[in-house]
Amino acid sequence: MFEFLLRMGDNTLVLGHRVSEWCGHAPVLEEDIALANIALDLIGQTRLWLGLAGEVEGQGRDADALAFRRDAWDFRNLLLVERPNRDFGHTLMRQFLFDLWHLDRLADLCRSADERVAGIAKKCVKEADYHLERSKDLIIRLGDGTDESHARMQAALEALWPYVGEMFTDDALDMEMADKGIAPLPSAQRARFGAALNGVLSQAMLTRPESDFARQGGRTGTHSEDLGHMLATMQFLQRAYPDARW
């Protein structure tokens, strides 16, 4: 159960931090505020997931301790969310692929046999719904935009494509969660995701890559070096000045 909650909370934590890296740097003021909102939503969701994770673990660790005092190999997020921001196209494509999976996942979790999980999912699902509305809209606009915006979106889709498969692979923990009725198998989402994705990509004039190759390991703690760099920045203050107050 603890590991399952880390998988949920680490996704939103890592993506939330990534998106927050745009704060003050987004292409236009309105986008800057929108991205900061999304980052805050995701970090707010993290507090709920990791807060419950700490409770379930029972070792006295709260959400902050879990966020700021674990090393990269203890993180259980999808590799997709730790991908660097690169250009705005990559950031949006990463957001869209995550949102499409996330909204569907949360909708499933609203029916979890564990009331605490269902409670958190119900709080998060409205935010995820808005995130998807926004990222989908922008994917379609930019994919079906100028030659340059189209090329950048297609390049982003191809670069991130190897990270999509990990969202739908089942392991022993997933089986256990499914048996207990806490969360359905990730593989059950694959067909719904694929159909929804195809619909958006065709509107966006983007071509779905053919390869099925899927990079994996994030959900069991094998991460890319990018996560280490990100955590070095994110955790600096708590690492250098533990329990600092101001």
Place this chain on the structure above:
Amino acid sequence: MASDWPLWEIFIRGQYGLSHRHVGSLHAPDAEMAMLNARDVYTRRNEGVSIWVVKSADITASAPSRKGPMFDPSNDKTYRHPTFFDIPDDVGSM
């Protein structure tokens, strides 16, 4: 880029029963994006239940230089204010 995008005026209704109020303006390529941007820029602290977006260029405004002829004549016509009537208690607050 934002410099090519038209300016939009944003109106938000704070609660049911109150009218939309002008809260500010922002740039967006079209009405749909203006709506999403308005949601993110102006309703972050639970300010609204309804949003209107209007292209700034579509608003016809009174000219500041015509302020005198437009508004001064009503200054000294106190009889236009309904303050000379006794309102029966039964009416309640108006």
